[in-house]
Amino acid sequence: MTNFNQPLGGNEMPRYAGPGTMFRLPSQETAAGLDIAIAGVGLDIGTSNRAGTRFGPRQIRNESVMVRPYCMATGAAPFDSFQVADVGDVALNSFNLLQSIDIIEAFFDDILAQGAKPAAVGGDHTITLPILRAIHKVHGPVAMVHVDAHADINDRMFGEKITHGTIFRRAIEEGLIDPHRMVQIGLRTTGYSAEDFDWSRDRGVRVVTAEECWYRSLAPLMDEVRDMIGPDGPTYLSFDIDGLDPSVAPGTGTPEPGGLMASQGVEIIRGCFGLNLVGCDLVEVSPPYDTSGNTSLLAANLLFEMLCSMPGCKRNS
Ligand code: MN
Ligand code: MN
Numbered sequence: 001m002t003n004f005n006q007p008l009g010g011n012e013m014p015r016y017a018g019p020g021t022m023f024r025l026p027s028q029e030t031a032a033g034l035d036i037a038i039a040g041v042g043l044d045i046g047t048s049n050r051a052g053t054r055f056g057p058r059q060i061r062n063e064s065v066m067v068r069p070y071c072m073a074t075g076a077a078p079f080d081s082f083q084v085a086d087v088g089d090v091a092l093n094s095f096n097l098l099q100s101i102d103i104i105e106a107f108f109d110d111i112l113a114q115g116a117k118p119a120a121v122g123g124d125h126t127i128t129l130p131i132l133r134a135i136h137k138v139h140g141p142v143a144m145v146h147v148d149a150h151a152d153i154n155d156r157m158f159g160e161k162i163t164h165g166t167i168f169r170r171a172i173e174e175g176l177i178d179p180h181r182m183v184q185i186g187l188r189t190t191g192y193s194a195e196d197f198d199w200s201r202d203r204g205v206r207v208v209t210a211e212e213c214w215y216r217s218l219a220p221l222m223d224e225v226r227d228m229i230g231p232d233g234p235t236y237l238s239f240d241i242d243g244l245d246p247s248v249a250p251g252t253g254t255p256e257p258g259g260l261m262a263s264q265g266v267e268i269i270r271g272c273f274g275l276n277l278v279g280c281d282l283v284e285v286s287p288p289y290d291t292s293g294n295t296s297l298l299a300a301n302l303l304f305e306m307l308c309s310m311p312g313c314k315r316n317s
Helices: 053-066 097-113 125-139 167-173 198-202 219-229 262-270 294-308
Strands: 036-041 084-089 117-122 142-147 177-187 206-209 234-240 276-283
Touching: 036 053, 036 097, 053 117, 053 276, 053 294, 097 117, 097 125, 117 125, 117 294, 125 142, 125 167, 125 234, 125 276, 142 219, 142 262, 167 177, 177 198, 177 219, 206 219, 219 262, 234 262, 234 294, 262 294, 276 294
Parallel strands: 036 084, 036 117, 117 276, 142 177, 142 234, 177 206, 234 276
Antiparallel strands: none
16 A cells, blocks of 8 residues: 555564564654654753663663554555654763764754754653754744653753753744744743743743643633644644653652643644644653653654654545
8 A cells, every 4th residue: 555664563573572673663763754752862961860762762762662553543644645754863972962962953944955844752851942943944943742741941050051841942042933833832831930921922832731721621722722823833742751641740850740641642643634744752751750662652753643744635535
């Protein structure tokens, strides 16, 4: 039926064996010929508190062995729709954050130059800034769907301009994002001041706090988000796993109680179908704090849902 890469099935090779790639897809050295390139970016030196996200890509690949190729709820068939492969990991300099940022940007420049869409697996949230810099060169300013407990709009942290808590401020300042077509979902936490989220609001970003999400389906919210962004403009999805509640995603560096349920995270991603997604990332999974592996397993499933929401993904229904 298709010449697209298929994940190695569990009836061809036991799921605990076989390749260590994401979804047991083929690996490639470059993104040549791909529609979607899955890349690991195991950065954790942009983190303010607990580290460990450097192990994220490897552990999420490990847990991804259980992800099967069809979404039974939506009928989405990403591997009948797109050529997808795992292009491996960015060769970061783990001793130098600023150099690593430049290395990441160049890596994603290469993916985009091949005409592929990047699906990045972090790594701490700092990785999103260089990815957006690369995307901006191709697409201009993007609309943004950002899931997180934190706004990540600090001006500086410990005096530093580039950290996992400053990137969306930098991205808006640099014109990488159109803030009037940006939504931040799941924000909560204790703040340094009562005005912590106002820098976003003052620039036109729609801020949806976690409390606004409690006890409800997020499908209606995503209807509004699609109306706000529209179907055509290049859009990026950045999903910080700590947007979800620590009860479902404890394996992260900056957990915050009172977060979204796993089902709400899925609703957000499914609600992105209909947007012109040009790239996505899943960040902040820290395997040393993921003692059951469930956070990484959830992350792998969320990454699969992202593939299902890429424009043009076929639905069998
Ligand atoms: Mn974040
Ligand atoms: Mn966060």
